[in-house]
Amino acid sequence: SEKALRAYDPKQSRWGVVNGLEEFLASECAQSKWPNAVKCGEKKLALFFPKKHDGKEVICCAEIALERRQGGEVWGKLESCDVVIEDGGLFD
Known part of the structure; x- marks a missing residue:
């Protein structure tokens, strides 16, 4: 199943897909079942996800x-x- 990042749209009172990040999500978030997104203001999003780096798991x-x-x-x-x-x- 293809990963998609969703953000809540207060103007439309619903969750919608954030376009343009498909390649990033497929490569960087491949090991994460579901990354956690935190909204930082109207035009910014912080996305936290686990990843393997030099054999260790990092955030x-x-x-x-x-x-x-x-x-x-x-x-x-x-x-x-x-x-x-x-x-x-x-x-662990």
């Missing part, structure tokens, strides 16, 4: 800029992605 945070386009579609653009927690014992 990464991706910062995503959100943009509403004509027709109401929401598009995301990856701004940065960094390891925020390097602790292999998190998932």
